[in-house]
Amino acid sequence: MSVERIEPELVLKVTPPRGQKSALVRPRLSFASPQLLDKMAIAVQAPAGFGKTLLLAQWRRESLSRGAIVAWLTLDDRDNGMRFVQGLAAAMAVGSGRPAFAQSVERLLGHTSDELEALTGWLADVVDLGSDIVLILDDVHCLPEQTVRHSLTYLLHNAPANLRVVMASRGRLSLPVGDLLAHAQYAQLGVEELRFQPEETLGLLTARFAGRVDADLNMRLHELTEGWPLGLQLALAALEKSTDLAAAVQSLSTCSGDIQQYFVDSLIARLPREQVDFLIRIALLDMLHPQLCAALVENPAAGEWLQQLCLVTPIFVEGLDSDWLRIHPLALEFLRGHFVRLPLAERQQLHQKAAGWLAEHGLFEEAARQALMAGSAEQAHQLVEHCLYDIMLRGQFGRVLEWIEILPTLEVGARPGLRLAAAWALSIGARHAEAAGLIAYIQNDPQAEPSKRCEADAIAAAAAMFADRPDEAYRIIAPWLDQPAFGSARLQSIVAGHRARFSLFSGQPEKARHLCQHAPSYECPYGLDAIRGFNQWCFGGSYLWEGRMLPAQKVLRASLERAEQDIGRRSAVAVSIAAGLAAVLLECDEVQEAHSVLANRLDAIDRGAAPESIALGYVTLARLAVLQGQLQRAYELLDALFALGEVRNTPRFAIVSLFEQIRMHSLRGHGDTCLALWRRLDALVPDSVREQRGLLGPELAVHVLLAKVYVCLAQRDWPGMLAALEPAALLTERLRRGRESVQIKLLKALALRNAGGNGLDMLREAVGLAEDYGMRRSLEDIHPEIAEWIRTLRADEGQVALAVSPAVPVIPVARNEQGHTQVAASRLLTPKEREVLQLLARNLSNKQIAQALSVGEETVKWHLKNLFGKFQAGTRKHVVDRAYMLGILHAAD
Structure with missing residues (x-):
């Protein structure tokens, strides 16, 4: 088998696919990345549409650039043992350019029918080449099982040191690789690794639409496609026809346009009618299991159909080490469009079958949804009562509220399990009066169990906290704060969380951390839950309260990762943590990551975050907009925060909004505008804030006092500014507000300098504290004169000047090909x-x-x-x- 006489079919099999100029290079999955470096064998396993072949092509280019010989072989179901070896020989002949390589294998094949002996000869020739060799095997799932068990397994376990084997498959490979794993010689990439991450989605969007994308649009599209590479490409093709990308993403649907046509061509047109009917009928389910599908269509072959469809269609997402599957949302909408065309009686019968199987297997919420769609309302109410309280504990408040909207009011009031779950969900948001109505019967019942009364008071206190009335919350829960431990560990942990919040309001951040760390522990089978989630938010927030950005970033980032994984990216827990983390990242001058953390979250922050998180989210987004040169956007965000304060009767929002506007105008020297804003602020400040009473009054008073400082700064009234700084400094020190304390020192140094005094020592102290705390952005943003003063001081003292971050985050751009x-x-x-x-x-x-x-x-x-x-x-x-x-x-x- 000389190179010139390779069979035409083999020539096609050993020819790499055509490269795509628009294909995104994914550095995260580089062949030289830590997870893949020095691995002898790498398996890429995912359904169609996850970019396996494109990734193999990227690895091929990387290997060629490092001087390795690369052999490519696309496999099929006729590649039995001997044909498999022939394919390897042809691949190496083309990849190495050495006809003798193919000829030696041809001679060996001529006198033996043992594929393992022929494969041994091939491996010997690989060793003789003495070069680094990468063998890429695509479509390994097509190989006959016998070839996988014998030839491929033999190849992997006898590969010489100069050979790396890469395999791509649509399904799991049944390979005995335990010993390779034990010696760190085997790596596996699956669906989760191949999904696009938000920054990779941004890279594609930027390359396609240049300056027409922003962080929110990018994240909305990323969440819609769930990082599915094929789904993302289909969505981008649909968006290219629109001039308004934001509106196009909002209305993106699989029921029209290119996306629908793709699913028609790949599913309806190509699959046998029996499989199409099967897909349409199982589309009523959110999660699929072979046994559930078999029960649904009353056909024991359903499991085999499901397995076949996973191989031939790109729409299924497999669970990790699980038999459960789900259909990608883009495809699910398309299939459900066909499902609703079935006769009503058939649809209800299918829903009823699903409800029965799910309930039998303890999946009560899914069973309740199916029973409701089957028209069995009473069955649905009974089923959802089994699980709604547990859903609430897991932090899925949005799902609880969805059920509250569906269920009749009388049913919620009559069922204790529904009533408590609903009360908790309504308290975490803006529907506090409804929550109070659901727990009043317990609070007013002197014969109620203490644990029930404690939980009812904890719900009422949470509602008061989310209404930004911490003093009211304290009065409600105070009788239980010093009680001996009783009730469940979960209930004790809830009370500990309340105590931690009150400690923070009182200016005791270290006590708040201690209470969070030593809250009673309990078993939680599903990872992070709402109670631990909010306690972690408080724990990380205590560092932010002190201005200690580096530990705050570490704690909040880890907490956010867990919350997103276990509860959801837009859950109340996740968005509360995200608002704090974004503020910290901005202060640490990590502008791009701060954008990403808040992307497509503001509406969820409005609905479910704590008041301090809402204010942080709006202010951080406004400051990020300023860094991007979008002043109008910044003012719009602050106006929206003010309006939210009026609608919800929450003074915090109005005070924070006006303070931030005064600060922005002051830095631009807009004295008259600052005075006008100050008059608005002064007119709405409550007496509790003026007198610094209660838990909330002192915290909000810090903003009011600093607003007065910035008004004086805009007027260049240095004596007035020094006078305004004194009470602000005393209050921030009492509350242990580290960030504001550093900013006050910087402003005082500036006022002293301009008033004819010596502010240098104060400046040095403030800069030292800012560097210790990780407060890089404050040194740049506090005032232009201060930033310039710091640079001059550093230059005079022979130090490296503090780097100024770019005002606009760097967005990757597509490379342009040159003529060489x-x-x-x-x-x-x-x-x-x-x-x-x-x-x-x-x-x-x-x-x-x-x-x-x-x-x-x-x-x-x-x-x-x-x-x-x-x-x-x-x-x-x-x-x-x-x-x-x-x-x-x-x-x-």
Whole structure:
């Protein structure tokens, strides 16, 4: 089997797929990344549409650029043992450009019928090459089971040191790789690793739509597609036809346009009618299990159909180490559009079957949904009562509220399990009066169990806290704060969380942390729950309260990752933590990450976050808008926060909004505007804030006092500014508000300097504290004169000036191809052959190539002859085309 006589079918199988210029290079999944480096075997396992082949092509280019020989082989169901070895031989003959390689295997195949003996000969030839070799096997799921168990397993366990094997499969590979795992020689990438991350989605959006994207739009599209590479590409194709991207994303649907056409072509047109009917009927389910599907369609073959469909369609997402599957939302909407066209009686019967199976297996919420759609309301109410309180404990308040909207009011009031769950969910938001009505019967019942009365008071206190009335919350829960431990560990942990919040309001952040850390522990089978989640939010917030940004960032980032994974990105717990983390990241000058953390979350923050988190979210977004040069956007956000304060009767929002506006105008020297805003602020400040009474009064008084400072700053009234700074400094020190304390020191240093005094010592102290706390942004944003003063001071003292962050986050842009070409450092070619190929690609004649390389024309002809042989080409243009196809030749960046 010389190179010239490779079967045409094998030629196709060993030819790599055409490269896509628009394909996104994914550095996170680089062949040299820590998770893949030095791994002898790598398996990429995911359904169709997850970009496996594109990733293999990326690894191929990376390997070629490092000088490795790369062999590509696309497999099919006819690749039994001997044919598999023939494919390997052809792949290596093309990849290495050595006809002798193929010929030696051909001779071996001529006198043996044992594929393992032939494979041993192939491996020996690989060793003899003495070069780093990457073997890429695509579509491994098509291999006959016998070939996987014998030939492929033998290949992996006998691979020489210079060989790396990469395998791509749509399904799980039944390979005995325990020993390879034990020796850290095997890596596996699945669906979760192949999903696009938000920054990768942003890279695609930016390359396609340039400056028409923002963080919110990017995150909305990312969440809609769930990082599914194919779904993202389909969505982008649909969006290209719209001039208003935000509106297009909002209305993106699989029921029209290119996305619908794709599903029609890939599902309805290509699949047998029996499988299409099966898909439509199981689309009523959110999660799929082979046994559930079999019960639904009353066919024991349903499990096999499901397995086949996972291989041939890109719409299924497999659970990790689980038999459960789900259909991607984009495809699910399309299939449900067909499901609703079935006769009503058939639909209700299918829903009833699903409800029965799910209830039998303890999946009560899913069973209740199916019973409701089947028209069995009483059954649905009974089922949801089994699980709604547990759903609330898991922090899924949004799901609880959805049920409250569905269930009749009388049913909620009559069922204790529903009543308590509903009260908790309504208290975490803005529906506090409804929550109070649901628990009043317990609070007013002197015969109620103490644990029941304690929980009712804890709900009422939570409602008061989320209404930003901490003094009222304290009065409600105070009788239980010093009681001996009783009730469940969960209830004790809830009370501990309340105590921690009150400690923070009182200016005791270390006590708040102690209470959070030592809250009673309990078993939680589903990871992070609402109680632990809010306690972690308070724990991280205590560092932010002190201005200690570095530990705050560490704690809040870890807490947010857990909350997103266990509860959901837009859950009340997650968005509360996200608001704090974004504020910390901005202060640490990590602007791009702060944008990402808050992206597509503001509406969820409005609905479910604590008041302090809502204020932080709006202010952080406004400051980020200023850094992007979007002043109008910043003012709009602050106006929206003020309006929210009026609607909810929450003074915090109005005070924080006006303070931030005064600060922004003050830094721009807008004295009259600052005075006008101050008059508005002064008119609405409650007496409790003026007198610094209660738990909330002192905290809000800090904003009011600092607003007065900034008004004086805008007026250049240095004596007035120094006078206003004194009470502000005393209050922030009493409350242990570290960030504000540092800012006050910086402003005092500026006022002293301009008033004729010596502010240098104060400046040095403030800069030292800011550096210790990680407060980089305050040193830049507090005032332009202060920032310049710090730079001058550092320069005078021989220190490196503090770096100023770019005002606009850096967004990756697509590379533009230039007119020149480059040749990968592949060992397929000698260095001189690479030079000749590069000049050949520029259409130079033999004489011109000879002159450029300072060699004779006969030497050029000799190298061209070698290139013709290695690329199996008949003309000069064919050589160049083959080199491009194989990735040896590519456009220079």
